[in-house]
Amino acid sequence: MRVEDLPGELILWVLIASEILVFAAGVTAMMAVRLTDPEGFSAAQAMLDGRMAALNTVVLVTSGLCAALAERAAARGQAGKARVALLLAAIGGVVFLIVKGIEYAHDMRQGLGMESHPFFTFYYLLTGFHAAHVIAGVVLLGLVAVKARPQPVQAGAAFWHMVDLVWVLILPPIYLMG
Amino acid sequence: MDVLVRNWLWLLALILATVVVAGVGGMAATALLLVLAWLKARLILGGFLHLDRAPGWLPAFTVPLAIWLAVLWGLYAAG
Incomplete structure (x- = not known):
């Protein structure tokens, strides 16, 4: 196992590992707090719409x-093909955010805010932080699509x-482990 | 079949399996949901992030993830 075997830049892998650790810490904290009120957490979780989450996973x-596919096209010097694939990937991110927005609106209409139950504090923090990453990712995909060079793509x-x-990874503890 | 498309089809199959198992409930089904999540993570790390081409690096990610998911199940079971 050598560092130079890692695909792409090392700093990207440091970022990926760091992000996994941050979300893992948040989810572990949620599951630990759940021990104080398992029934309350289950009841709160049951109010979420798992179908939206499943749809968003497919998206x-x-x-x-x-x-x-964009990465592969860029590596082959097919910049036009890479741009189209990046655009489609970014559209997927926007669709994800729209579905997430509909889900949040549905939750709010039910009166489910961050203060409703400790579960919802974790729910909004973890999914909101993830949605912020989706927004950053959509912007990043758009930026690398401009020149569609292999390394940035x-x-x-x-x-x-x-x-x-x-x-x-965060889907089961947030939506399914009720 | 294209290796990337095949990876995506496996992911879709695992999502479908997740939807089916989520309707079952119970400790064993919850453990299975976490196994399915781990399999999805492995497909993304190996197939999309290309760790299957980096000797030793795929288990460097997937083994700690498996341990973490087992800890989550333990916390769930203790509740």
């Missing part, structure tokens, strides 16, 4: 495929896969 992994795609990775 995000499909967007991830587009980012991966690889970096943008890696960031996007990290956003995808974090989502599939």
Whole structure:
């Protein structure tokens, strides 16, 4: 196992590992606090719409495929193809945010705010922080699409896969482990 | 089949499995949900982030993730 074997820039992997650790700490804290009120956490979690989360997972992994295809096209010198794939990946990110916005609006209409229950404090913090990463990722995909050079596209795609990775890991504790 | 498309299809299959298992409930089903999450993470790390081409690096990520998910299950089971 050598550092030079890692695909792309080392700093990207430091970022990916750091982000996983930050979200892991948040989710672990949520599960630890859950021990003080398991029934309350289950009841609160049951108020979320898991269908939205499932839809968003499909959207995000499909967007991830587009980012991966963009990376490959850029590496082959197919800048136009890479731009189209990056645009599709970014659109996936925007769709994710729209669905998340609809979900938040639905939660708010039910009176579920950050103060409603400790579960919702974690829910809004973790999913909100993740959504902030989605926004950053959409901007990044747009920026690297301008010239569509291999190295920046690889970096943008890696960031996007990290956003995808974090989502599939935080999904069960937030939505499904009630 | 294109290796990236195949990776994506596996991810979709795992999402579908997650939706099915989520409707079951219970300790075993919850453990299975975490296993499915780990498999999805492995596909993203290996297939999309190319760690399957970096000797030793895929387990460097997936083993700690498996331990962390096991800890989450332990916390869930203790509640």
